[in-house]
Amino acid sequence: MTALTGIRVLELSNERIAFAGKLLADMGADVILVEPPGGDPARAYPPFLDDEPGPDRSLYWWHYHTSKRGIVLDLDASADRATFRKLVATADIVIESEPTRRLARLGLDHDDLRALRPQLIHVAVTPFGREDPKSDQSVTDLTLMAGGGPVWSCGYDDHSLPPVRGLGNQGYNTGCHFAVMATLTALLHRFASGTGQFIDVSMHAALNVTTEAASYAWLVNGSIVQRQTGRHAATVPTGPTQIQCADGRYVNTGVPPRNPREFERLDAWLKDLGFADDLPEAVFLEMGANWEGPFDLSKLGTDDTITAIFGAGREALKLIAARIPAYDFFIGCQRAGLPSGVIYAPEEAFEDPHFRARGFQVDVEHPELGRSFRYPGAPYRLPESPWRIARRAPRLGEHTEAILGALPK
Amino acid sequence: MQGALSKYRICDFTGQLAGAGATKWLASFGAEVIRIEDPVRQGRWDILRGMEPFKDERRGIDFGGAFNNHNTDKYGITLNLRTAKAKEILTELVRQSDVVTENFAAGVLENWGFGYEALKRIRPDIVYVSNCGFGHQGPYSRFKTWGPIVQAVSGLTFTSALPGEPPAGWGHSYMDHTGGYYMAMAIMLALIHRERTGEGQWVDLACTEAALTLHGPALLDWTVNGRPMRQAVQPSSNRSQWVPMAPHGIYPCTGTDEWLAIACRSDTDWRALGDVIGEPWCADPAWATLDARLADQDRLDEAVAGWTRTRDKFEAAAALVAAGVPAAAVQRPDERVDHDPSTARWGLWPTVRHTAIGEIRVDGQPVHLSDTDWEMTRGAPCLGEHNEEILGRLLGYTPEEVARLREEGVL
Numbered sequence: 001m002t003a004l005t006g007i008r009v010l011e012l013s014n015e016r017i018a019f020a021g022k023l024l025a026d027m028g029a030d031v032i033l034v035e036p037p038g039g040d041p042a043r044a045y046p047p048f049l050d051d052e053p054g055p056d057r058s059l060y061w062w063h064y065h066t067s068k069r070g071i072v073l074d075l076d077a078s079a080d081r082a083t084f085r086k087l088v089a090t091a092d093i094v095i096e097s098e099p100t101r102r103l104a105r106l107g108l109d110h111d112d113l114r115a116l117r118p119q120l121i122h123v124a125v126t127p128f129g130r131e132d133p134k135s136d137q138s139v140t141d142l143t144l145m146a147g148g149g150p151v152w153s154c155g156y157d158d159h160s161l162p163p164v165r166g167l168g169n170q171g172y173n174t175g176c177h178f179a180v181m182a183t184l185t186a187l188l189h190r191f192a193s194g195t196g197q198f199i200d201v202s203m204h205a206a207l208n209v210t211t212e213a214a215s216y217a218w219l220v221n222g223s224i225v226q227r228q229t230g231r232h233a234a235t236v237p238t239g240p241t242q243i244q245c246a247d248g249r250y251v252n253t254g255v256p257p258r259n260p261r262e263f264e265r266l267d268a269w270l271k272d273l274g275f276a277d278d279l280p281e282a283v284f285l286e287m288g289a290n291w292e293g294p295f296d297l298s299k300l301g302t303d304d305t306i307t308a309i310f311g312a313g314r315e316a317l318k319l320i321a322a323r324i325p326a327y328d329f330f331i332g333c334q335r336a337g338l339p340s341g342v343i344y345a346p347e348e349a350f351e352d353p354h355f356r357a358r359g360f361q362v363d364v365e366h367p368e369l370g371r372s373f374r375y376p377g378a379p380y381r382l383p384e385s386p387w388r389i390a391r392r393a394p395r396l397g398e399h400t401e402a403i404l405g406a407l408p409k
Numbered sequence: 410m411q412g413a414l415s416k417y418r419i420c421d422f423t424g425q426l427a428g429a430g431a432t433k434w435l436a437s438f439g440a441e442v443i444r445i446e447d448p449v450r451q452g453r454w455d456i457l458r459g460m461e462p463f464k465d466e467r468r469g470i471d472f473g474g475a476f477n478n479h480n481t482d483k484y485g486i487t488l489n490l491r492t493a494k495a496k497e498i499l500t501e502l503v504r505q506s507d508v509v510t511e512n513f514a515a516g517v518l519e520n521w522g523f524g525y526e527a528l529k530r531i532r533p534d535i536v537y538v539s540n541c542g543f544g545h546q547g548p549y550s551r552f553k554t555w556g557p558i559v560q561a562v563s564g565l566t567f568t569s570a571l572p573g574e575p576p577a578g579w580g581h582s583y584m585d586h587t588g589g590y591y592m593a594m595a596i597m598l599a600l601i602h603r604e605r606t607g608e609g610q611w612v613d614l615a616c617t618e619a620a621l622t623l624h625g626p627a628l629l630d631w632t633v634n635g636r637p638m639r640q641a642v643q644p645s646s647n648r649s650q651w652v653p654m655a656p657h658g659i660y661p662c663t664g665t666d667e668w669l670a671i672a673c674r675s676d677t678d679w680r681a682l683g684d685v686i687g688e689p690w691c692a693d694p695a696w697a698t699l700d701a702r703l704a705d706q707d708r709l710d711e712a713v714a715g716w717t718r719t720r721d722k723f724e725a726a727a728a729l730v731a732a733g734v735p736a737a738a739v740q741r742p743d744e745r746v747d748h749d750p751s752t753a754r755w756g757l758w759p760t761v762r763h764t765a766i767g768e769i770r771v772d773g774q775p776v777h778l779s780d781t782d783w784e785m786t787r788g789a790p791c792l793g794e795h796n797e798e799i800l801g802r803l804l805g806y807t808p809e810e811v812a813r814l815r816e817e818g819v820l
Contacts, residue, residue, distance in 0.1 A: 003602040027598060045651050047630040059633055060651050063625030110779075128751045129777075138674075138735040142647070142657060146670035147737035149745055151659065153580030154569055159666050162659040163739055164577040166569035167646045168623050175775075177590040182776040184597035185438050189413035189781050191604045198779040205755050205775030208745055212426065212581035213462070213475065218742040219758060219770040220462040220474035225580070225742065230566065231557065233580035235462070241557065242575060250576055252561040330562075339553035343576055345639035346564030346624040347631035349617075354549040360618055374632040379619040380595040381544075384610040385602040
């Protein structure tokens with residue numbers, strides 16, 4: 001069994017919570033995706049299999065609904081509401097992102113459902129919280145990220161360029177991460193207490209506490225971070241950490257060498273590559289390598305020798321980067337004990353030998369197509385309780401009969 | 410406090426944000442989280458301990474503002490694991506703990522003699538969760554990382570950019586936060602498994618892998634259709650990636666560095682936007698359909714920016730939202746912390762009491778549980794602050810014995 005085997009989740013289909021349902025389903029929960037007649041509009045989101053639209057061809061849909069079963073219910077119709085209540089009586093968790101008063105209007109809000117099932121955990125994920133009138137306003141991932149904090153910190157040194165919202169529905173994802181954390185917390189509490197509870201998740205609040213120094217610099221001493229190209233927004237400007245390599249791709253160079261051992265390794269790497277003669281500052285690298293004891297960093301900028309040594313470290317990294325491909329720079333730096341990262345496109349990361357060796361790519365069968373496809377794999381590895389994609393995303397209403405047929409009469 | 414997780418004790422070696430953020434969650438729901446730090450290095454493995462921001466200019470190993478933010482309601486003890494006595498104390502502590510957590514580089518805890526096999530001998534059902542950049546297995550397991558490097562290698566940096574510019578990336582360690590979220594999930598999943606089976610396990614979490622799962626549709630477009638995200642000209646990440654929306658962007662407003670995000674999902678949104686803006690181009694038949702707008706976004710963005718440029722970001726956002734169009738001002742930290750009714754109503758910035766710093770506000774949790782909600786009252790522990798309490802309460806040492814252990818360099 002896996003951690004959540006036998007835990008039944010009813011997910012009222014909504015793009016904002018789809019990822020939370022996937023996280024639970026891939027850990028073994030029996031997630032039943034409840035769609036309205038006609039299906040969730042997200043079935044029509046690109047990209048599509050072979051670029052041809054169709055209700056079961058959206059790769060967006062495929063990703064967010066793995067391991068779930070699907071049922072169609074019209075909660076505006078009383079017969080289907082009765083069916084939903086019967087389902088709730090068999091469920092452990094309901095997760096939804098409905099308009100804040102809709103379920104109460106339908107007689108399906110937490111008090112109604114908990115009367116049917118005292119151990120039910122009801123998770124409501126809304127833009128600003130269940131009690132906030134703003135939650136019924138229209139939002140998208142972009143507007144949540146803008147208002148919630150991340151966008152302020154991301155972008156370029158040049159502030160005439162707009163700040164930047166990173167791709168991938170990260171605003172929705174962050175709300176979903178907290179929805180799952182809260183759900184697991186309530187499940188653990190239920191082992192001891194036997195009772196469920198209502199969980200209110202605010203997507204806006206989730207983003208507000210996912211901004212690192214942007215929030216706490218203000219909370220601690222009233223300072224405000226400013227965005228910088230490819231590195232942390234900061235209250236005091238910091239030096240660049242991103243370099244373009246010989247193949248046009250970029251690397252994040254991390255922090256240049258700071259101790260004699262790191263200077264020694266960088267010096268050795270430069271010599272191995274045969275570039276030492278081309279670095280005018282090479283002598284300072286050697287001085288750094290032979291330095292007695294740690295550097296007094298407070299003298300950086302005032303002590304000429306220390307400043308020259310640290311400058312040589314940065315120059316050496318720039319010289320190497322300009323002459324070798326980004327991947328080689330990444331591997332070379334890391335082998336020299338210097339943290340650095342190649343700036344991969346997602347597909348390049350996916351095909352990288354490290355992730356392949358760890359088995360990150362998983363095959364998922366699509367029986368009606370007679371094919372299987374490679375999907376992204378586990379975010380964590382629980383050997384006794386393995387993450388697994390149990391099945392591809394459900395077709396519209398695919399499991400309605402099976403699920404309703406198994407309900408107690 | 411009797412919280413949702415009060416029955417669990419965590420023997421916690423985590424630090425920075427990727428690890429400490431995970432156990433902060435557990436502590437805020439009542440778990441007894443005991444941070445173990447090295448007295449010889451004054452706990453400096455966690456570089457945030459003595460790092461800015463500082464309140465009232467007071468500096469030092471107990472004054473780091475970020476450290477306080479990430480370690481609320483935890484206990485703190487010191488153990489010099491170079492000594493046999495400290496190892497004995499740790500062994501006893503592990504025996505009484507449900508979970509051991511760490512986010513060292515791979516192999517560090519094992520080198521101290523407390524790898525998973527050793528932990529399991531001490532307590533067979535122990536849950537051990539390790540969190541490092543590339544995980545404990547695989548060719549890069551010894552590589553060093555922190556947030557920005559995890560983001561670089563996993564594709565997150567690349568997918569945050571404007572056309573013709575280098576990657577903008579993330580201006581904060583999104584993956585230290587999020588790695589911590591996955592670590593918290595992993596700990597709780599393993600505890601659920603233990604509740605149901607009695608078995609413990611070692612969870613290997615690689616932050617880079619957790620990050621890679623955040624690109625799902627893009628990766629399927631690659632594996633199914635062979636379409637890479639790296640293209641000759643990178644599209645703007647401020648545009649909508651999959652869901653067809655246009656206009657969709659971040660536009661300049663009056664004032665310095667003031668911006669407004671707007672997303673038009675449909676023709677209805679577009680007409681509503683036009684009603685608010687009321688300029689001739691809003692009625693241009695060439696832009697009447699979503700497909701036409703998607704195909705002409707550069708010109709469309711210029712037109713929208715022409716309107717926003719003379720507007721206040723909050724007033725323009727309010728007008729658009731009232732018309733049903735998704736829009737939001739890009740909020741600065743001061744605006745969303747101190748002038749945002751939604752975060753205030755939520756109680757998102759609780760005040761905790763830190764022994765050295767005094768009263769200080771921190772990040773709260775973005776969830777509320779009806780029966781067993783989170784609570785934050787204490788700031789992060791000062792170095793070794795709870796040596797007497799923990800060694801006394803859990804292991805039966807007297808204050809005199811604790812004082813002697815401190816003199817002997819064990820604590």
